[in-house]
Amino acid sequence: LADDAVAAIQAADSSKALQDVRVQFTGKKGLLNQYSKAMKDLANEEKPQLGQAISSFHAAFNEAFEARQGEIAQAELEAQLASEVIDVTRPGRQAASGSRHLLTQTREALEDLFLKMGYQVIDGPEVELDHYNFEMMNLPKNHPARDMQDTFYIDEEVLLRTHTSPVQARTMEQHDFTKGPLKMISPGKVFRRDSDDATHSHQFQQIEGLVVAENISLADLKGTLLLFAQATFGQERQIRLRPSYFPFTEPSVEIDISCFKCGGDGCNICKQTGWIEILGGGMVHPRVLEMADVDSEKYSGFAFGLGIERIAMLKHNVDDIRHFYQNDLRFLEQFKGGH
Ligand code: PHE
Secondary structure: OHHHHHHHHHHOOOHHHHHHHHHHHHOOOOHHHHHHHHHHHOOHHHHHHHHHHHHHHHHHHHHHHHHHHHHHHHHHHHHHHHHHOOOOOOOOOOOOOOOOOHHHHHHHHHHHHHHHOOOEEOOOOOEEEHHHHOHHHOOOOOOHHHHHOOOOEOOOOEEEOOOOOHHHHHHHHHOOHHHOOEEEEEEEEEEOOOOOOOOOOOEEEEEEEEEEEOOOOHHHHHHHHHHHHHHHHOOOOOEEEEEEEEOOEEEEEEEEEEOOOOOOOOOOOOOOOOEEEEEEEEEEOHHHHHHOOOOOOOOEEEEEEEEHHHHHHHHHOOOOOOHHHHOOHHHHHHHOOOO
16 A cells, blocks of 8 residues: 555645545545554454554655655746746837927027027016016007017016017116126017917017127127028028018118028928028117116117027928927927937
């Protein structure tokens, strides 16, 4: 019986099978019990012999059982570990990464350019006083040119700024001209009561530029904007100035950039004249200097204002300003990782 038991133990290939073997041999109804029951029928002198046989069965059984139990436990542990193994070399799930918006990239590139030329970057309020947005920009109440910029009013004196020009007045008021020239740009959102279409938006972004010091002339504006045009659109660009009108500059100019190839089908930015308008500017009106407490006899300045959307549209051949605001990933992802 011991030999049978040991063979059965060794044949068992799982903890469950091993337990079945134990029941089969040593359980209540097991094979061994039949021998134990026979004990009472034996003659006294034969009993020790059977007793010994039973205990040597137990010894052999237990030894084989424990050995096999160890092997099976080990094997089962290994199987479990193998099934739960994590392959750390497998590629991970791709995390979707965002990127800077094309308008942000365009603004930051322009900020970098002017910072390198020694300009400060100045922030101004989007909710602005009529006083700064219009009065200080030489647009008194009832001035017809106020109509150039249809305005969102909050109340009679407070409005959403229609341009970044009010930051000119705010900055000139603060600047100490005995300490040196004022050179600043001011990027930010502006608001106009326009109907949205491919080229108009009720909210867009501008960058204001202002330099005030002794002996600043239109030539300084021209040189600065030529540098801007070439840095932004390519070294072979030329610019030209056309007379224009803004109440806060005199003379006022509109600046065109020479036509350039934007590449790709439907690239339509090259007008037939070979020039395309990119921004407005001029010499700061003496009255604007005076209102901000700057001596217009001693100091002069130039100012310009550009639309960030317009620059980005020209540079990247974007045909509809609304693309910038709709957050369609198919649009945004085309400008991932750019500058
Ligand atoms: N503020 C003008 C506009 O929004 C642009 C401008 C700025 C023109 C500075 C001249 C000087 O159209």
